Amino acid sequence: MYSKGLAPLAAAAVVTLTAALALVFFYAPLDADQGFVQKIFYVHVPMAIVSLCGFVAGGVFAIRHLRSGDASWDLRSYVAIHLAIIFGVGVLATGSIWARASWGHWWVWDEPVLVSFLVVFLLYCVYYPLRFSIEDPERQARYSSVFAIAAGAFVPLNFVAVRMAQAYTHPRVLSQTGGDLPGEMRLTFLVALLGMALLFATLWKLELTAKHAAMQLKRLKRRLAEREAVAA
């Protein structure tokens, strides 16, 4: 059901990420201001964008779940949010490494982009205790969907609020004018972003497939147990 197209998607992700790595280290020029450390941005920023999109996608799937009542949309929403949190861990880690190299500190509390991402990340960390504290599967799915929609709406709001903030020091990679990236850097960035998006989609499908198989197995075991009970 979910595994359809997984193999070509995985292959596309591997090829694109390999191409992105080659572009990062052999094609994109060194940044005049930051030097070699700027190469971190090609993994950090695409991962942040994909992570935030994953949170929003979780909200969109949750809307479909509440509208249709189909539990498979709740599963899609859960896996998207779960993966976005994992990517979020990567964003915070790579961001901290970049901050240490560029600013001399692992974390800067007066930097709006950093702190706002942490706020979004911590908000979504609440999703797990909320979801798994409810035993009834139907209620669990419904409450989780409501949370995913509310939090999903917060993500773009938060993004816009930070962009509107005047006192920022965080370098802007993308803007309405396409940022200050020269052609080679922009191409490299876009390939890295595409690779990251494909990786997210591949892992999302992979986890959905594993979860679906586990649920099918559980159902099969229950049916066999019932059949044995009747036979006895």
Added chain:
Amino acid sequence: MPALPLDEAGKYVAGAYVVFLALILVYVAIIGAKIARIDRELTELASEDDE
């Protein structure tokens, strides 16, 4: 802060990419272990059914 020299910046860049790679590898390993468990349990069920 001025740009770090290449030898010093290299370890930070390598660190960031290693973190990313490790994160993905750990995730894939966990999912792989789950799929292996499902496969094992399915095989057990099939052999029980044959008996």
